[in-house]
Amino acid sequence: MKTIRNVLIIIFILSALLISGCATPHKRNPLPEAYSDIAQIPYIPYGRFWGDRVPSWLEEKIDDIKEQIRQSESDTKDISSDYLAISGGGANGAFGAGLLLGWTSAGNRPEFRIVSGISTGAIIAPFAFLGPKYDAQLKKLYTTISTKDILEKRSLFSILTADSAADTKPLREMLEDVIDVKMLEDIIVEHDKGRRLLIGTTNLDANRPVIWNIGIIAKSGAPNALELVRDILLASASIPGLFPPVYIEVEADGRRYDEMHVDGGTSSQVFLYPAALDMRWMMRQVGLKGKSRIFVIRNSRIEPDWETTKPKIVPILHRAISSLIRTQGIGDLYRIYLSAQRDGMDYNIAFIPSDFEEKPKEEFDLEYMNKLFDLGYQMVRSGYPWKKAPPGFQSP
Secondary structure (H helix, E strand, O other): OHHHHHHHHHHHHHHHHOOOOOOOOOOOOEOOHHHOOOOEEOOEOOOEEEOOOOOOOHHHHHHHHHHHHHHHOOOOOOOOEEEEEEOOOHHHHHHHHHHHHHHHHHOOOOOOOEEEEEOHHHHHHHHHHHOHHHHHHHHHHHHOOOHHHOOEEOOHHHHOOOOEOEEOHHHHHHHHHHOOHHHHHHHHHHHOOOOEEEEEEEEOOOOEEEEEEHHHHHHOOOOOHHHHHHHHHHHHOOOEEOEOOEEEEEEEOOEEEEEEEEEHHHOOOOOOOOOOOOHHHHHHHHOOOOOEEEEEEEEEEOOOOOOOOOOOHHHHHHHHHHHHHHHHHHHHHHHHHHHHHHOOOEEEEEEEOOOOOOOOOOOOOHHHHHHHHHHHHHHHHOOOOOEOOOOOOOOO
């Protein structure tokens, strides 16, 4: 979104001009690099893993997943497994929310074996994972909120020594309202069926993606499980510079430290599982032998937009960042597509069409979001022809 990118550009310029020695807004006890591969969330040893590699403990957990699926399914041979990946996109997440409700109305929305989300997709993901019974809450979330319900802007003076241009207190309060004990209990029920809800953040210290298994966290019994889930969703949606990072406590070698987590979109715009994981092999191991389909919701336009750029630093940086985000998103679509081809999975993608020309008047423009929601709803309700390949690939 243009307003957000302009704010980030201004922050970038101001940061370059600041002298060293400014006040630190958060007193940290950062995790040393030497512990980066052994640090765990207290009481939740398998709650997360690096997003750029297969977790070393996966094989030892396969029997547990297989048993969960066996108990919940009478016959796994012919059951189709459907997977959903929801991208970032800020206010454009209204498109994905509308698409899911339109899918419910069309009567053919699958129950997904894995749902993953990043940034605004992380906010949508729990509702998508739990299915149509949470549709009303999802609709309310994306059709009744505006900028004031998400953030509080800081003064220019406070920005100079703060860790962000805005405070996400309103967003945190909203998450406390919608992510409650009942939702966690429902997530546990679905997790015990062998389904998985995955959320992506970026560990800014390590400069690496992190994937969080929300079902394991919910089921852990840890005293802070509910608060941790809220923190993960908030971190995944926290655009660096605009929103403050989220500090998550970890344990290593008997001591407690903190990690700085921010928007998962700084690592990738959309993900499903690590590229190194052979999902065909994984499905055989857990006893699933039916067909598999991947659905990707890209909460953005994909085609480039033309805009004459003024020969000044802010417009040039704005266009450069816009291009970076768009092409990074396309690269992520390529990665998922190639993984699907390798693993014998049917690939499907939906995105905001280029003929949708509405422009937001603020970061989270209520009128704009409602139009996007209606667009996504009508597209799928009337029988959306899912694209079978990302741009640049010939559909098989």
